Amino acid sequence: MSERTHAPEAARTSAPAQISWLEDGTPRSALWRSESGWPAPATVLLGDEDLTAEAAFSLASAGTAILWKGDFHNARQLLSAMGRRLADSPRPKNDNITAAFHRSREDALRRATILGMLLVPLAADGTIPLRRSPDIRRAASHVWGAVNEASVLSLRELLGVIGADEWRTTGVPVPALGARIHPHYGVFSPVRGEYLDLVATAPLPPDAATAFDIGTGTGVLSAILASRGIRSITATDMDPRAIACARENLETLGYADSVTVVQANLFPPGRADIVACNPPWIPAIPKTATDFAVYDDDGQMLAGFLSGLAEHLTPRGEGWLVISDIAERFGLRSRGDLLDAIDDAGLTVIARMDTRPTHARATDATDPLYAARAAEVTSLWRLAANPAS
Template sequence: MPDPTNDSPGTTAVDLARVVWTDEDTPRSDVWRSESGWPAPTSVVTGDESMTAETALRLASERTAIMWTGDFHNAKQLLAAMGKRLGPSARPRNDDITAAFARSRNEALRRSTFLGMLLVPISADGTIPLRRSPNVRLATAHAWGTSAEASVVSLRELLGIIGAEEWRARGVDVPALGAKIHPHYGVFSPVRGEYLDLVATAPLPAGADTAFDIGTGTGVLSALLAHRGIRSIVATDQDPRALACATENLDRLGFAGAVTVERTDLFPDGRADIVVCNPPWIPATPKVATDYAVYDEGGRMLAGFLSGLADHLAPGGEGWLVISDIAERLGLRSRGELLDAIDDAGLVVIARMDTRPTHSRATDTRDPLHAARAAEVTSLWRLGAAS
């Protein structure tokens, strides 16, 4: 989720939080960048190759950030060493899966807090003024927009930005499209192909010609529906990054004429033959920036989709809810609660298509949530308005 203090892409930073430190007896004050919304550190020391991982972690535990002045690759090595030494906290015995999930979220927050204290500077021209630094101008411009000011970012977050730019350039194969989707920074990447296959193979309602894609993200579900012959689609999202990403992907794939991308919360005006939604699957509070694609605090998006669906279905139309049962496996929502929400919204279940995950974490027995991930089922619920 973008930090509300950050400038939007294409604008100049104004009145942003700043990091203040001393570099060789020279006071510095540069713009602070944090997608996770961390406050600017107030205690900052400089660090280079003479600093050990143990020292860096001790400083981080004292809420003192480290402004790196040495070689960029050595900064990455220090970050990796910090991560190895940080390790997980002791695992309680007889820990049930819900408690294990809560602990895993706290561990993620703990790691982000500590590892986020290793900082790197970004010059006003978008370069990193460190030895052996990669060219990050395009990556940071895509993530933050252009800026006339120097800035500071945690190395861990910068590496995420660099990785996201690589995904954007390389793209994600979508076999059902016979093409690639190119995710932008901050937009959920469709790397779990099993739910895409469900949308690609679910039977279309008779005569279906219109569709809404709620929370479109990269635009991949709109692309799949257009590929299947749906001629008029409205794809919605609230995030400007998602809207730009979807627009670019749909144009690249040749579907711009079939899909209108619209900024709105959930539903556009009118009704459609198919209304598809793939909301975040876990009803829990996001704790770090990467959580927002998979964590739906209080189940807000799911509840909003279900409660408004009947009013946006054309006669004989279907709502396609794409969701995993991982929340049920983790004890965060029961199947009965989901069915009650469907019933309370004036909907009926027409059918359900199920598939099993194919991602590597489903077979990783070292994962404390392995039991839930291994049993996980992803479903496409075909919903209709109750008569």
């Protein structure tokens, strides 16, 4: 579960797209916004309270988007009603957990695709020109900066923007810090405290004074290490939003003098006494924006961390790999694969600290992946470079 969450590459690199529709027989167009990287729908119809949930669901399932012109609260109710019409794929007899995992991902992608077809307008001043709409100007500025052009986006994504702004304002309590972390939009929120407790309690290497935090995200691991007395920490991330988020959190917590946040692919130059990393836990291709916190395409980040770790450790330094065994329980990676990768990188396992997750999905017996989630173990692997490395 990485501290980083990225939108798909298309969303970060392609030129601004336009979306077009007819209104009272007149062609209209606006900027298309999609942090998730979805292309602008080719077919768009206008909708309001005269549109039934059944008709809206049918249109969306066929690839036709609905640009809402009615009451904002009614749009939210319509989105919920459309969601209730989505059923998970039937589970075949003798289905194994790996097949169930892949099927659940396809179901999630189908849900995101269909529900993403209900659209809302955003005015050039950052307001929503619909009846009873909330004031989202602050949330919009946090995500897009100055909004100065009319645009259209999916209601589902807009609700995510609003929710992220609430998280950013209220923060997430981190007992290991005795403080709150304030995640920004698009940056993974540290809501699973069990792995933070591992970092807060793992034995420090002798005379440890320096650390690298690889894929820092909100900066929470850097803050925990700083609170434990590590005097010089370099935190890295590739995502500009994560860089800004980490800097803001560390400044608020009073650790800005101890932690330098830099944009880098994995490691900064040099060596450190502790090199910590919490990569995405599941080696699978991300399909939606929120996937990038959890899915590591072909395990690339994990492989990069392990292969480069030895050359970035001080003689008595340790690499702290924080990872769950959920990929093993889904049949996507074996424990032998992980141990072989550690060995091939010239590393040895000093010790491993284990804990059980306490999140709600681990106790939800209706989840088709419940058996794997209930047995999941989160670990902090303490790694050292082999003397010959």
